[in-house]
Amino acid sequence: MTAELIVDARNATGECPVWNTAEQALYWVDIPAGRLYRWSAATGQTQSWQAEEMLACIALHPAGGWLAGMQSGIFHLQPQDDGSLKAERLAQxxxxxxxxxxxxxxxxxxxRFWAGSMLLDMAAGTAAGALYRYDGQLQQVLDDLIVPNGLAFSPDGRTMYLSDSHPSAQAVWAFDxxxxxxxxxxxxxxxxMKQHPGRPDGAAVDVDGCYWICGNDAGLVHRFTPDGRLDRSLAVPVKKPAMCAFGGANLDTLFVTSIRPGGDISDQPLAGGVFALRAGVSGIEEPAFIP
Structure with missing residues (x-):
């Protein structure tokens, strides 16, 4: 299953791909750049919009635009024709x-919108991160996390998954x-994940309830069954896949964003790109935020 490069985005940290079924388009962010991207499946064209601070995670907003977790809080973002993002902060x-x-x-x-927080200095390894729920009010639900990641929900919504991708943790937990x-x-x-290649990064769940997670540093996307068994691993041509999402007309394409690290990356010139894989299974449409 060869990975196809769909956008040579060269993102510093390409994250949070979300398939917009109505538009048949993929959206994602570059966190440190504070940019929101859109790729149209029909035209292959890419657009982007600039936020005023780091932009980490997004979900469709029923009033149009996006609900977003950023640096200072939860925002409603609306893309503008001039390439900017109109931002209304909903919760600090x-x-x-x-x-x-x-x-x-x-x-x-x-x-309900869920987002984890982390120190910008990931190397510090400090468990200052937390997991928050936003349903009109922002509430901290879990703490003692270093780099919360891999958030996903089973098809029936009764199991929540969460990872910590810091090298000292490398675990994925399940919750009722x-x-x-x-x-x-x-x-x-x-x-x-210390028993498998790569650190656990962003994730998705398919119609069978299997959990797909990017193996950061290993150039792999792993599929685990609901009982935690490794089912398959798909390769991408970069070392740091960051997050995956199902999309396409039949939700059977796995899109993968990636990270472009500093230093010599001559061995992975496509780092920071967005890739498409045939996963052999369909995903589930991403829920929109419900105020």
Whole structure:
């Protein structure tokens, strides 16, 4: 299953791909650049818009545009014709320390928005990160995380997955999830990623309930069954795949964003690009935010 480069985006940290079914287009962000991107499946053309601070994760907003986790809080973003993003801050976050931002995030099956926070200095290895829920009010639900990542929900919404991608952690946990209250409980180890190639980064879930997660540093995207068994690993031509999402006309294409690190990357010239893979299975349409 050869990975096809669809956009040579050269993103510093390409993250949070979301397929917009109505537009048949893929959206994603470059976190440190604060840019939102759109790729049209019909035309192959790419557009982008600039935010005023780091932009980490997005979900469709019912009023148009995007709900977004950024540096200072949760925003409603609306792309403008001049390439800017009109931003309305809906909730300010009180980070545990200075120099933090939101990271991975998405909506649960009921339309609540979830996002994790982290120190900008990932190398510090400090567990200052937390996981937040936004449903009109912003509430911290979990803490003691270094780099929260891999957030995903089972098809029935009753299992929540969360990873910590810091090299000292490299774990994916599963939680029972109360769909009425939006509360995770009974946390347990789902995958010890130290037993598999790559650190656990962004994730997606397919119609079979299998969990797809990017193996950062290993150039792989892994599929795990609901009981935590490794089912398959697909290769991408870069070392740092960051997050994956299902899209395409039949939701059977796996799109993968990636990271373009500094230094000599002559061995991976496509780093920071966006790739498409035939995964052999369909995904689930991404829920929009429900205020």
């Amino acid at each position: 976050v009180e980070h545990a320390r200075p120099h933090m931002r939101f990271n991975d995030g998405r909506c649960d099956r009921q339309g 999830y109360d769909t009425d209250s939006g509360t995770p409980h009974d946390r347990r180890l789902f995958i010890d």
